[in-house]
Structures are given as structure tokens and as C-alpha cells.
Amino acid sequence: MTESTPHAHDVHDAHDVHDARDVHDTHDVYDLVGVGIGPFNLSLAALADGAPELRTLFLDAKPAFSWHPGLLMEGTTLQVPFLADLVTMVDPTSPWSYLNYLRHHDRMFPFFFSERFHIPRREYDAYCRWVSDALPSCQFDAQVEQLGWDETDDVFVVAHRAADGTRTRVRARQIVLGVGTNPVVPEPLRPLLADGGHKGRVLHSADYRTHRARLAACDDVTVIGAGQSGAEVALDLLRHQDGDGAGGPYVRWLARTNAFAPMEYSKIGLEHFTPDYIRYFRALPEERREQLVAEQWQLYKGVSEETLAELHDELYERTIGGAEPRAALHPGVAIVAAEVAQDGFLLTCRHTQQDALFEIRTSAIVSATGYAASRPAFLDSALVDWDDKGRYRIDGDYRVALDPRVSGGLYVQNAELHTHGVGAPDLTLGAWRAATILNAVAGRTVLRVPHHAAWTTFGVPRAESGSRSQSDGDSGAVPAAVVRP
Structure with missing residues (x-):
């Protein structure tokens, strides 16, 4: 503050x-x-x-x-x-x-x-x-x-x-x-942001709406980040293109993840957002907890299926009659360096799977890279x-x-x-x-909160008690009995 x-x-x-x-x-x-x-x-x-x-x-x-x-x-x-x-x-x-x-x-x-x-x-x-x-x-x-x-x-x-x-x-x-x-940006972009954001042409997505009109008037905008914010910014910029795609900015969407993936939204998958999973997670060793958070990015960093579908539909419209869309999607890409270049910026990128370097020239950069x-x-x-x-x-x-x-x-x-x-x-x-x-x-129960809210048993099951089996994640205790097939 x-x-x-x-x-x-x-x-x-x-x-x-x-x-x-x-x-x-x-x-x-x-x-x-x-x-x-x-x-x-x-x-x-x-x-x-x-x-x-x-x-x-x-x-x-x-x-x-x-x-x-x-x-x-x-x-x-x-x-x-x-x-x-x-x-x-x-x-x-x-x-x-x-x-x-x-x-x-x-x-x-x-x-x-x-x-x-x-x-x-x-x-x-x-x-x-x-x-x-x-x-x-x-x-x-x-x-x-x-x-x-x-x-x-x-x-x-x-x-x-x-x-x-x-x-x-x-x-x-x-x-x-x-x-x-607070907004987080890749380290190579921080000097550009510290230099005043070059009149609103380098920014975090948290400030996107403020600079939306200026970005829509650029020739080329690069959006970084595979989450919901990145998808929404890319979609909004696409919609600023003319109906035939001739006007508006060229839209480039980069992400470190290996795919532009949908957020996990299955009914059972959502049980990770329950008190049951919190108790299980808290009982894990710190090293395992940190590993899990990194692995579970699609639970809280993915894109809604609806937004991905809208992006696909916008690109489909741009190709009617054989035209090429003025857009590109690049997953598996990390930003290695960034610098001012003529009227815009030069990004040095690395394709993480091919381990190959390449360069991108762009007029503006929106870093939709989350918060911490x-x-x-x-x-x-x-x-x-x-x-x-x-x-x-x-x-x-x-x-x-x-x-x-x-x-x-x-x-x-x-x-x-x-x-x-x-x-x-x-x-x-x-x-x-x-x-x-x-x-x-x-110091009292003002509001009753559920102890169990998931059908999933997270962790090794304990001996069944009543109609619901419990896991050792509930208390951190050693299971009383291990159920074997």
C-alpha cells in the first residue's frame, strides 16, 4: 500500500x-x-x-x-x-x-x-x-x-x-x-515497465482497459500469458480488427505452457476447491506441496472453454474466403530478453521444447502473467x-x-x-x-461450516466410519487400516 x-x-x-x-x-x-x-x-x-x-x-x-x-x-x-x-x-x-x-x-x-x-x-x-x-x-x-x-x-x-x-x-x-x-511480469520486461511503460505500450493486463484504445490503434500487439486474462485480452484485440481483418492490430499470443489449455472444470475435478482438499494438502510435506501447486496450474490458471471457443470462432471468421488471420498463437515460448527497437520492441524468445531461439518485433506488449x-x-x-x-x-x-x-x-x-x-x-x-x-x-461457531464437501478421498483411505470414508489428510494421522483391492 x-x-x-x-x-x-x-x-x-x-x-x-x-x-x-x-x-x-x-x-x-x-x-x-x-x-x-x-x-x-x-x-x-x-x-x-x-x-x-x-x-x-x-x-x-x-x-x-x-x-x-x-x-x-x-x-x-x-x-x-x-x-x-x-x-x-x-x-x-x-x-x-x-x-x-x-x-x-x-x-x-x-x-x-x-x-x-x-x-x-x-x-x-x-x-x-x-x-x-x-x-x-x-x-x-x-x-x-x-x-x-x-x-x-x-x-x-x-x-x-x-x-x-x-x-x-x-x-x-x-x-x-x-x-x-501484485501484478507479476517476466524479468526481461521489467526494465521496459520501469521506464514508464513507453506511453502505455508495455503494461500488465491489470491496466489493459486504461490503455485499450491506444493498443487497438497499434499495428502489432503481443500478449504474453496463457491464462484467462491473456485469452480475454487477445480476444478483445481481435475484435478490434475490421470485419475483413484488414484494420486493427496484428494479435500475437505467447505462452510458456505447452498448450493453450482449458481450465479444469469437471464436477469431480472441482472438488480440489473444497475443505477436504485443503486439509489433505496442508498435511503434505512442504516440498510436495510446492510441486503440486506447479503441476496443478490448469486448476487455477487455465482458460475457460467458452473463451477458447470464442477465440477459435473469431479466427475462423477471419479465414472465410481464403484469407489469413492477422493473428498467431505460440505456446511453449519463454521470453529471454526484451529491448526497445525503432518504433517498437524486440523480444528474444526461446521455444522450450525445441530449445531454439527466435526474435519477434512488436509495437506493444501486454503481460498477462498473473499476480503473486x-x-x-x-x-x-x-x-x-x-x-x-x-x-x-x-x-x-x-x-x-x-x-x-x-x-x-x-x-x-x-x-x-x-x-x-x-x-x-x-x-x-x-x-x-x-x-x-x-x-x-x-471464539465460537458464528456460522456452521461443512467438514466434508467432496466425494473424492484425497490420500490413503482410513477404516470406514459410518457412510463416508476418511483419509489421513483429515488429521495427518497414520491410517487405521489400508483398504486393498
Whole structure:
């Protein structure tokens, strides 16, 4: 969010961070303060609204809710069904459901007649904005500058600043970080981005919509990345070509993966996004967990079959009458180097299977290469018991391991890919994870969450108990009995 300020091991020592005249210091203590208001922390805020005994506050630097604005193109849809909204998967009676949003906006009948299961991405953004505007616990224009621990009062201290310069400190017994992830680009492209992006002609897909018109006017655009964002950008640029393909940019789509592959969306395959799989994954050795995350990229980095079909249809249209499409798809390609060349850029690429180098000249580059969790600059890192790779150690309730002197709880959302598996960034598990955190914060069952949600047995089966067989991944215990054919 912002540059960090001096550590606040003791809040009394931290008063000199800003002139006291500039700081509004609240002495009431919140049960929970959330930093960041994306879908995951917004889910927690919505579910906590049903527990009025908990005093909660959620802070975000933005002036209002906004979810991936650079990719909110017309015609794009959410990759999960509308039931994976902020609350429904754990509390379908909540007033903050997507269906209640439709009812409040007189859109229930149109939605019913549209027979949609996957909703427009733009409407999901509007739905979340409706919830965030209505929840009194959500405060925007609050850029967190410091998060520390007050050993005297045994509370966290969160310092935040408004756009007008007003500074405020609040206290909390427990904190949840939902600060999202940061765009990632291949190392060879970073100098080009650092040089100002060459007037919007080198950018991450997170900024695509802002520079969409400029890119559509280029002669040649190269899109890098085999995921949903890369596919959507390539498709959108194709649609900016004239009907005969003569106008608009030449579209080139590169990917390191060996294929432009569809996301795993089978009914059984989706059971990787269940509490059952999380428990199994958490019980695995760290080395095996990291290997699995890399192998399972199609579970969370593939492209929807519908988008791939639309791309194919656009290319098919361009070839009617014998024309060649002004587009090219290149899987199995890694970017080795990038440099400015005349009016555009020169990419040195390596075909990974043939181990052969080749060059591409292009007018613009869109890096649709995903996002990664990073350590917030405002967090006093001395409070956290990091693992040997500088990552959070996270338990089954999404609580972070802290220095022993900290009695409060620090939780994280969407920073646990290494400990909880491929479901970390997926909206399907958002409400379940938020309810899990809420129950831990409250110290009681505010919302019942399912213990079993999958037909699949992940791991070696144990002796059957009742009607469902259990795996050793549930508890990490040695199987009581091994079932053999």
C-alpha cells in the first residue's frame, strides 16, 4: 500500500511517527480490523455483519470498491457460478447475497430469464460495490501506513491516512490482511515497465482497459500469458480488427505452457476447491506441496472453454474466403530478453521444447502473467514468525504464526497458496474461508461450516466410519487400516 513507517513494538514509542497534532487517536478497541477491501475481506465484513456483538472495521486506500477494473470488459464473465458470491456458500439467508442484490435492483426477472449461471464480471463488481457501500464497517480512503503491536495494552495498532492528510490510529485485538496480490511480469520486461511503460505500450493486463484504445490503434500487439486474462485480452484485440481483418492490430499470443489449455472444470475435478482438499494438502510435506501447486496450474490458471471457443470462432471468421488471420498463437515460448527497437520492441524468445531461439518485433506488449502475494510494507515484519523462504506460516484457521510476545491474532486471505493449495485465490472458497476466520475470531461457531464437501478421498483411505470414508489428510494421522483391492 505505502512505504512502511518505524516499528510500533510499543505504541507509546510510536507517537513520534507523525506529529501528534495531525493524528486522531481512537482508544476504543475493535474485535477485528481488516486491511484491504477486496472480495475476500468484503466477504468477511458481510458475514461479520450477522454477528453484531463483534466490533469490526475494514480499511482500504481506494476511494470506493473496485475489482480488477483493468479487465472489466463487456462480455467477460466470472469463472465461478453466482452462488460463489460473498456469503451464499455458508449463509444463503444473508441479506448480502447476489440474489438479494438483484432483488434490490429490480433485476430478478431479467436474471431469471437470462438463465445465467456465470454472471458478467462487471455486474459482480457492481454487486460488491453495493455491499461495500451499505456496510458501515467498510471505510475507504484509508491508506494503512503502519501495523504494529502495543505490548502495554496487548492490542494491534493500525495507523491510516486519508487523501486530505488526516491521520488516524485504531486499535484491534485481531487483524486480517486482505491486501490482495501484485501484478507479476517476466524479468526481461521489467526494465521496459520501469521506464514508464513507453506511453502505455508495455503494461500488465491489470491496466489493459486504461490503455485499450491506444493498443487497438497499434499495428502489432503481443500478449504474453496463457491464462484467462491473456485469452480475454487477445480476444478483445481481435475484435478490434475490421470485419475483413484488414484494420486493427496484428494479435500475437505467447505462452510458456505447452498448450493453450482449458481450465479444469469437471464436477469431480472441482472438488480440489473444497475443505477436504485443503486439509489433505496442508498435511503434505512442504516440498510436495510446492510441486503440486506447479503441476496443478490448469486448476487455477487455465482458460475457460467458452473463451477458447470464442477465440477459435473469431479466427475462423477471419479465414472465410481464403484469407489469413492477422493473428498467431505460440505456446511453449519463454521470453529471454526484451529491448526497445525503432518504433517498437524486440523480444528474444526461446521455444522450450525445441530449445531454439527466435526474435519477434512488436509495437506493444501486454503481460498477462498473473499476480503473486507480497509482504505488505506497512506490516512490522518483526512481529511475524516467517518460514525459511520469507512466507507466512499459516494454520488451519488462516492464523499467521507470530512472535510469542504477540497475544493477538493475525489472519491472512489469499496469501496461503503454499500452505493451503490451489483454492487460495479462488472465489469458490471465499465465503467458507471468511466464515472459518470469523469463527476463530469470535471464539465460537458464528456460522456452521461443512467438514466434508467432496466425494473424492484425497490420500490413503482410513477404516470406514459410518457412510463416508476418511483419509489421513483429515488429521495427518497414520491410517487405521489400508483398504486393498
